[in-house]
Amino acid sequence: MIDTRVLSKAVYFSWLLVLQADRSRLKRKLMDILACPVDKFYPLELQVFEEKEEITSGVIICPKCNRWYPIIDEIPHMLPDDLREEGEDLPFLQQWKDKIPKKTLQEGKPFNLDTDRQRS
Numbered sequence: 001m002i003d004t005r006v007l008s009k010a011v012y013f014s015w016l017l018v019l020q021a022d023r024s025r026l027k028r029k030l031m032d033i034l035a036c037p038v039d040k041f042y043p044l045e046l047q048v049f050e051e052k053e054e055i056t057s058g059v060i061i062c063p064k065c066n067r068w069y070p071i072i073d074e075i076p077h078m079l080p081d082d083l084r085e086e087g088e089d090l091p092f093l094q095q096w097k098d099k100i101p102k103k104t105l106q107e108g109k110p111f112n113l114d115t116d117r118q119r120s
């Protein structure tokens, strides 16, 4: 049996590798082509945490639905909710909470620090 969840993630990340092959175009211009995977809203907001030649870490925020997408090791993780891992996303929010807008920390989807606090 093929796990479709793993499969769609694999397809998604191989697409990202193709995208990343053309490094010169990646950087901020990436924002010109990225749309929210849930509601297709465009353009998205970008917060950069660390930047070398490329944006190494940051967060992409959809102002329409309040969803946020992490950029980790130069890779934007633009995954729909059902492919998100709370165990990866919450530590990311914690790590960068000083640089992430308050609204995203408190109301961001699919996970935010408020839902985390309510549960514990």
Ligand SMILES: [Zn+2]
Pocket: 036, 037, 038, 039, 040, 041, 062, 063, 064, 065, 066, 067
């Ligand atoms: Zn959205």
